[in-house]
Amino acid sequence: MAEAEASTSAPATASSDAEPASHAAQKKPVVVLVIGMAGSGKTTLMQRISLHLQGQSTANYLINLDPAVLDTPYEPNIDIRDTVNYKNVMKQYNLGPNGGILTALNLFATRFDQVVALCEKPREPTPRFIVADTPGQIEIFTWSASGAIITEALASAFPTMVAFVVDTPRCAHPQTFMSNMLQAVSILYKTRLPLLLVFNKVDVMAHDFAVAWMKDYEVFRAAIAAESTYAAELSRSLCLVLEEFYEGLATVGVSAATGEGMDAFFAAIDSCAKDYEQNYLPELQRRQQERDEVEGSE
Numbered sequence: 001m002a003e004a005e006a007s008t009s010a011p012a013t014a015s016s017d018a019e020p021a022s023h024a025a026q027k028k029p030v031v032v033l034v035i036g037m038a039g040s041g042k043t044t045l046m047q048r049i050s051l052h053l054q055g056q057s058t059a060n061y062l063i064n065l066d067p068a069v070l071d072t073p074y075e076p077n078i079d080i081r082d083t084v085n086y087k088n089v090m091k092q093y094n095l096g097p098n099g100g101i102l103t104a105l106n107l108f109a110t111r112f113d114q115v116v117a118l119c120e121k122p123r124e125p126t127p128r129f130i131v132a133d134t135p136g137q138i139e140i141f142t143w144s145a146s147g148a149i150i151t152e153a154l155a156s157a158f159p160t161m162v163a164f165v166v167d168t169p170r171c172a173h174p175q176t177f178m179s180n181m182l183q184a185v186s187i188l189y190k191t192r193l194p195l196l197l198v199f200n201k202v203d204v205m206a207h208d209f210a211v212a213w214m215k216d217y218e219v220f221r222a223a224i225a226a227e228s229t230y231a232a233e234l235s236r237s238l239c240l241v242l243e244e245f246y247e248g249l250a251t252v253g254v255s256a257a258t259g260e261g262m263d264a265f266f267a268a269i270d271s272c273a274k275d276y277e278q279n280y281l282p283e284l285q286r287r288q289q290e291r292d293e294v295e296g297s298e
């Protein structure tokens with residue numbers, strides 16, 4: 001498994017904004033899985049995260065899990081493309097682009113223990129964040145066995161959360177907004193990990209309208225009132241069901257292009273990391289104990 005050097009050389013004392021170095025040194029990095037629909041701005045956000053952390057002399061570790069990406073405008077420490085050639089996979093197995101991405105991810109997942117070992121390797125300074133970019137064909141990561149293996153491997157080793165990136169201007173249409181929310185809800189229930197809704201491209205359009213739709217379903221229903229299609233009717237019904245889901249969600253508006261909102265983004269990540277410790281970790285430990293008991297009784 002190839003690895004590039006960590007992209008920052010922050011002094012150990014600068015690895016945490018407010019905490020003493022000794023405490024920061026003991027803390028594990030927080031894993032952020034960047035997931036979102038094609039074109040939502042995941043890769044641009046990776047670049048912005050890298051720039052922002054470099055600007056704060058905060059060490060980070062970046063992983064590219066998208067085998068089909070042509071160009072990464074940031075320097076990944078681990079890149080799936082160094083291990084699997086997606087075009088060769090397509091040729092070898094006679095696959096189309098989506099089949100090629102899925103098979104490349106499957107092949108990579110078989111060696112993911114090596115990725116976790118590299119992430120766990122002690123290094124100075126300890127990265128504060130491990131950030132992973134995922135394929136734009138969202139279901140290839142979120143609904144595949146290999147996506148589940150990768151997610152669980154990371155979530156068992158580190159505090160882990162999902163940053164679900166939304167293209168805010170495209171969400172101005174209520175039905176596109178609803179499609180994004182349904183994707184987010186499915187990821188939340190599949191992974192059970194803390195999820196941060198990242199409304200991207202706020203330099204083009206502020207995300208206030210989306211927050212208003214999430215806070216009050218009547219506002220959303222008013223936005224879609226003029227439409228009488230089956231999809232609009234479905235969206236109207238779904239907004240009631242999603243109210244409970246919205247309550248537990250953190251949201252932030254950012255511009256990966258300009259850097260607006262990045263401080264709020266990292267503050268929200270810290271909250272999600274606490275949520276992981278308080279809610280996800282005990283559940284993970286309970287599942288592991290159950291598994292150990294079953295294995296012990298066989």
Ligand SMILES: Nc1nc2c(ncn2[C@@H]2O[C@H](COP(=O)(O)OP(=O)(O)OP(=O)(O)O)[C@@H](O)[C@H]2O)c(=O)[nH]1
Pocket residue numbers: 036037038039040041042043044045069135136137200201202203204254255256257258
């Ligand atoms: N105005 C604006 N454009 C953005 C922003 N973030 C990304 N973009 C643009 O949106 C387009 C898609 O961005 P990418 O970062 O490639 O999106 P992605 O989600 O990685 O796309 P896939 O790899 O296809 O999944 C590019 O043209 C970016 O320049 C933003 O914050 N503001």
